[in-house]
Amino acid sequence: MNITFCCTNTAPEPWLAGLRAALPQAQVELWQPGAAPADYAPADYAVVWQPSQQFFDEQPQLKGIFNIGAGVDALLNLRLPPQAVVVRLEDAGMAVQMAEYVCQAVIRHFRDLEAYATDVRAGHWTYYKLRQRSDFPVGVMGLGVLGARVAQALAHFEFPVNGWSRTPKVLDGVRGFNGASQLDEFLASSRVLVNLLPLTPDTSNILNRERLSRLQPGGYVINVARGAHLVDEDLLALLDSGHLAGATLDVFRTEPLPADHPFWRHPKITITPHTSARTLRETSIAQIAGKLMALQRGELVAGLVDVGRGY
Ligand code: NDP
Ligand code: OXD
Numbered sequence: 001m002n003i004t005f006c007c008t009n010t011a012p013e014p015w016l017a018g019l020r021a022a023l024p025q026a027q028v029e030l031w032q033p034g035a036a037p038a039d040y041a042p043a044d045y046a047v048v049w050q051p052s053q054q055f056f057d058e059q060p061q062l063k064g065i066f067n068i069g070a071g072v073d074a075l076l077n078l079r080l081p082p083q084a085v086v087v088r089l090e091d092a093g094m095a096v097q098m099a100e101y102v103c104q105a106v107i108r109h110f111r112d113l114e115a116y117a118t119d120v121r122a123g124h125w126t127y128y129k130l131r132q133r134s135d136f137p138v139g140v141m142g143l144g145v146l147g148a149r150v151a152q153a154l155a156h157f158e159f160p161v162n163g164w165s166r167t168p169k170v171l172d173g174v175r176g177f178n179g180a181s182q183l184d185e186f187l188a189s190s191r192v193l194v195n196l197l198p199l200t201p202d203t204s205n206i207l208n209r210e211r212l213s214r215l216q217p218g219g220y221v222i223n224v225a226r227g228a229h230l231v232d233e234d235l236l237a238l239l240d241s242g243h244l245a246g247a248t249l250d251v252f253r254t255e256p257l258p259a260d261h262p263f264w265r266h267p268k269i270t271i272t273p274h275t276s277a278r279t280l281r282e283t284s285i286a287q288i289a290g291k292l293m294a295l296q297r298g299e300l301v302a303g304l305v306d307v308g309r310g311y
Pocket of ligand 2: 069072277278279
C-alpha cells in the first residue's frame with residue numbers, strides 16, 4: 001500500500017515519521033511535484049491539507065483522500081479522482097480546543113474582561129455593572145462534532161444556548177432549531193452568535209447584514225469556521241451602527257489577514273490567526289491510520305465527506 005503526503009504550511013518530516021510508525025506495512029512518501037511516473041509507485045491513499053490541483057492531476061488512481069483538518073471546503077474546490085472517498089478529521093482533539101476558545105470569547109465579552117484589562121493597565125480600580133446571564137442567549141450555528149461540543153460547554157456555564165443545524169438535533173441544555181425556515185427565529189432568540197458551519201454553497205456569506213441584523217441588540221459575533229461565511233463590510237457597518245457590540249474572529253477570507261484590512265485595528269474586533277482549534281499530529285495520525293486500515297478491510301468508516309452536500 002502506497003501513501004502520498006502533501007500538506008501546505010505543515011512541516012512534512014514528523015508527519016511522515018508518524019504515518020510510517022502507525023502504518024509499518026505502508027510505503028509513505030512526500031509528494032514530489034512533477035516526478036516522472038517511473039520514479040514513484042502510484043499512491044493508493046493521500047494525506048493532504050490544501051493540496052494543489054496538480055497534486056490530484058498526478059494522482060488519478062487514488063482510493064482515498066484523508067484531509068488533516070475538519071473543513072474540506074478547499075479540497076472540494078478541486079477536481080478530485082471520482083472513485084476516491086474523502087475522509088475528514090472528526091474531533092481528533094479539536095473539539096475541546098474549540099470549546100475553550102469559544103467559551104473564553106463569550107466570557108471575555110460577557111464579563112467585560114477586556115475593559116478590566118485596559119483599566120488595570122492604566123492603574124484604575126473600576127467596576128462594571130454585572131450582566132445577567134439570561135440576557136446573553138448564545139446561538140451556535142452548526143451542531144456537528146465541534147458545534148455540539150461548544151454548545152454543551154456553553155450550557156455548562158449556564159448561558160441560555162440555541163443551536164441551529166440542517167437536520168433536527170437533541171442536545172442537553174440546547175434549544176434546537178433547524179433548516180432555513182427556523183433560521184430567523186434562531187437568530188432573533190440569540191444575542192451572541194457562534195459560527196461553526198462548514199463552508200458550502202448554502203452557507204457562504206451566511207453572516208450578512210440581513211441575518212446579523214436579526215440578532216438581539218448589542219449582539220456579538222464569534223466566527224471560528226471560515227472567513228467566507230462572513231460579509232466583512234456588513235459586520236463593520238453593524239458594529240459602527242451600534243447594533244453589534246463586538247466580534248471575535250479567528251478566520252478570514254484571505255489568510256494571513258492582509259495588513260491593510262480594517263479588522264486588524266477595529267476597537268470592537270478581537271482577531272486571532274486561525275488558531276482556535278489546531279490539528280494535533282499524533283491524535284490525527286492515529287485516527288487516519290485506524291480509518292485507513294478499516295477502509296482496507298472493506299469496512300465503513302465515520303467522517304466520510306458527502307461531496308455533493310459539501311461537508
Ligand atoms: P460537522 O460536519 O461535524 O458539522 C457541521 C454542522 O453544520 C452540522 O450540524 C450540520 O447539520 C450543520 N450544517 C451544515 N450545513 C448546514 C446548513 N445549510 N444549514 C444548517 N446547518 C448546516 O463539522 P465540524 O463540527 O467538524 O466542523 C465545522 C467547521 O469548523 C469545519 O467545516 C471548519 O470550517 C471549521 N473549523 C475551524 C477550525 C479553526 O481552527 N478555526 C478548526 C476546525 C474546523 P447536520 O448535522 O444536520 O448535517
Ligand atoms: C480545520 C481547520 O478545518 O483547521 O480543521 O480550519
